[in-house]
Amino acid sequence: MQKREAAWNVKIEVPAKKIIEMYEMMLCIRLAEEKLVELHPEQMMKTPFHLYIGQEAIATGVCAALTKQDVVFSNHRSHGHYLAKGGDLNRFMAEMYCKIDGCSCGKGGSMHLIDTSVGHMGSSSIVSGSIPIAVGAALAFRMQNKKNVSVAFFGDGATDEGVLYESYNFAALKKLPVIFICENNFYAINSKITTRQAVDNLPGRAIAFGVPGEKIDGNDVLKVYQTTEKMVKRAKQGHGPGFIEAVSYRWKAHIGVTEDVGEGIRPEEELTEWKKKCPIKNYEKYLLNEGIMTKQKLMNMNEKIQHLVNKAVEFGRKSPLPDACELLEDVFI
Amino acid sequence: MRKLSAKNAIREAIQQCMESDPSVFVYGEGVDDAHGIFGTSLDLAKVFGNERVFDMPMSENAMTGVGVGAAVMGMHPIMVHQRIDFTLLALDQIANHAAKIRYMWGGHLNVPFVIRAIIGRGWGQGAQHSQSFYSIFTHFPGIKVILPSNPYDAKGLLIQAIRDGNPVVSVEHKLVLFLEGDVPEEMYAIPFGKGRVVREGTDVTIVAFSQMVSEAEKAAQELAGMGIDAEIIDPRTAYPLDEEIIAKSVKKTGKLVVADIDWVFTGMTAEIVAKIAENHFDALKAPVRRVGLPHAVHPSSYALEEVFYPTKTNIIKAVKDIINYKQ
Numbered sequence: 001m002q003k004r005e006a007a008w009n010v011k012i013e014v015p016a017k018k019i020i021e022m023y024e025m026m027l028c029i030r031l032a033e034e035k036l037v038e039l040h041p042e043q044m045m046k047t048p049f050h051l052y053i054g055q056e057a058i059a060t061g062v063c064a065a066l067t068k069q070d071v072v073f074s075n076h077r078s079h080g081h082y083l084a085k086g087g088d089l090n091r092f093m094a095e096m097y098c099k100i101d102g103c104s105c106g107k108g109g110s111m112h113l114i115d116t117s118v119g120h121m122g123s124s125s126i127v128s129g130s131i132p133i134a135v136g137a138a139l140a141f142r143m144q145n146k147k148n149v150s151v152a153f154f155g156d157g158a159t160d161e162g163v164l165y166e167s168y169n170f171a172a173l174k175k176l177p178v179i180f181i182c183e184n185n186f187y188a189i190n191s192k193i194t195t196r197q198a199v200d201n202l203p204g205r206a207i208a209f210g211v212p213g214e215k216i217d218g219n220d221v222l223k224v225y226q227t228t229e230k231m232v233k234r235a236k237q238g239h240g241p242g243f244i245e246a247v248s249y250r251w252k253a254h255i256g257v258t259e260d261v262g263e264g265i266r267p268e269e270e271l272t273e274w275k276k277k278c279p280i281k282n283y284e285k286y287l288l289n290e291g292i293m294t295k296q297k298l299m300n301m302n303e304k305i306q307h308l309v310n311k312a313v314e315f316g317r318k319s320p321l322p323d324a325c326e327l328l329e330d331v332f333i
Numbered sequence: 334m335r336k337l338s339a340k341n342a343i344r345e346a347i348q349q350c351m352e353s354d355p356s357v358f359v360y361g362e363g364v365d366d367a368h369g370i371f372g373t374s375l376d377l378a379k380v381f382g383n384e385r386v387f388d389m390p391m392s393e394n395a396m397t398g399v400g401v402g403a404a405v406m407g408m409h410p411i412m413v414h415q416r417i418d419f420t421l422l423a424l425d426q427i428a429n430h431a432a433k434i435r436y437m438w439g440g441h442l443n444v445p446f447v448i449r450a451i452i453g454r455g456w457g458q459g460a461q462h463s464q465s466f467y468s469i470f471t472h473f474p475g476i477k478v479i480l481p482s483n484p485y486d487a488k489g490l491l492i493q494a495i496r497d498g499n500p501v502v503s504v505e506h507k508l509v510l511f512l513e514g515d516v517p518e519e520m521y522a523i524p525f526g527k528g529r530v531v532r533e534g535t536d537v538t539i540v541a542f543s544q545m546v547s548e549a550e551k552a553a554q555e556l557a558g559m560g561i562d563a564e565i566i567d568p569r570t571a572y573p574l575d576e577e578i579i580a581k582s583v584k585k586t587g588k589l590v591v592a593d594i595d596w597v598f599t600g601m602t603a604e605i606v607a608k609i610a611e612n613h614f615d616a617l618k619a620p621v622r623r624v625g626l627p628h629a630v631h632p633s634s635y636a637l638e639e640v641f642y643p644t645k646t647n648i649i650k651a652v653k654d655i656i657n658y659k660q
Contacts, residue, residue, distance in 0.1 A: 102439070103439065104438050107438075107439050108437045108439055112438055114438040114441050116442065121442070122405075122438045124429070126430070129425065130398075130430075131398070132394070132395040132399050132401075133398045136401055136403040136406070137402040137403070139402065140403040140407065143403070150402075163394045163425075166390065167399075169390055169395075170392060170395060170399060173390065330436050331436055332435070332477070333498045333499060
């Protein structure tokens, strides 16, 4: 363990290896999605993209605090959660092509990713849909005497839904090992949170149900990691659930590959300001300033990941489409 | 053989499954109270403790999701609703999640989850406490639906439901719960999609679900007095549906009446007559008849209840309507 001063003046203890791994993961999510943007004009990936660009620090920081046996459930904006939990990159790209070797065998597409081998237990495209499921997984851990945690990723849109508060209540009542991660990017499609909610106090709502909660900078990967780790430790000791509001911003449109700004959508200045807070660029600066990485090392890492992304695209392209006989398979076991 | 009521047969099925498999647990509003869901879970909390038999907050949707989450992690939850009416609060988790998870997540997970829902009239309970809309669940691929009509089936179908590995909605009529009948003490499972010939006959086929099986039996008895020999088929499960047993009977009798405890419009009665018209048109020697709920909301007044709920009288009328049909 090394004590380090983070770019945001937070005293933390993060293993040196993890500091670099988190950079690598954020970069992987960014480069994989930039590749999706690049390939979009080909129109060969016929599945709706909800891109994660801008929010990479959240999934990365959270998943860095988890073990392989801990599980996550995610939402429609699931690429980052899947990759950060260790989901297979090749099968990710194949799913974008809706091919048979995709992580959901071409039946899920961009919004329904899963890799159970690393504890990514699936993504639901119903806002708030996977939250109670994550609570149920935590209940299973309790009943099976397993010391693991379950994580629910959701956006600020889900904080409009009643099922979230039902989930808080039951998780607190049974002191279940579940961490609720709200990625507040301020928008549910184009509806701003201030037009949807009277009170700006998401942690307060969790606390009211008996779920300790914190609001943090979701672009600070070290802070996300540190806060998650604290809550995971607490949950694994049997003290129950936790809530994190990680504030960030999505650079792209709700859906698709454009950066849609303008009247009726969102102000351009807002996006410009948030781009200055890029979680990856700022972390890079920190790594260089602290002497953890050199420019050459960063470049090498970038090239290595780019190569892996390109290979994954090739894997996806070459994979066959599902055969028609697959249509009725897996409705039931 | 030992006689048992269906409610006790259900309780025994749950107890035996919990004894033989530690991953089975039961929850729902009132499962551990002094009434124990019409007796179907009575004292199970005393036997297994409140970790495995527990009451729940009034949060039907989240608590259904909790069942789904526990199920995908290898548990076998049984959720209980005192009225099927309340399942509508959980339709997102039932139809968008439990039903779809296996398919949309590429077959990597399954959802061994039983949702028990009590249906049926009682003491003027009216619009939101008497419904029996089970056919909506058959509409969603990924869900199986069972409807016991007697104590033997109640135990065997529920044991199969717990072992099935898929989401199963068990639709249990209040009046069926109090029926008595032969129930073996040992565990046994009734395979889904296998109907039962309740009564053999040659003149008309009556397909009946749930509590309508008892009404059909009474109707057949009276019809016999009129020289009409009715055959009764109980499909036992609405999905999967035993089309074969129905078709075989209709080929013999040429006449079909379907009696259900649900609304007629777009309900299971419609599905069954459609299947016969589609696949066995030549077997029909008369128009079909359907008996079920009229297109109205469940009333409270007993005067209206009397005309709303179908009985043996409606079945007899339907049979007499078509029995002498000449082309």
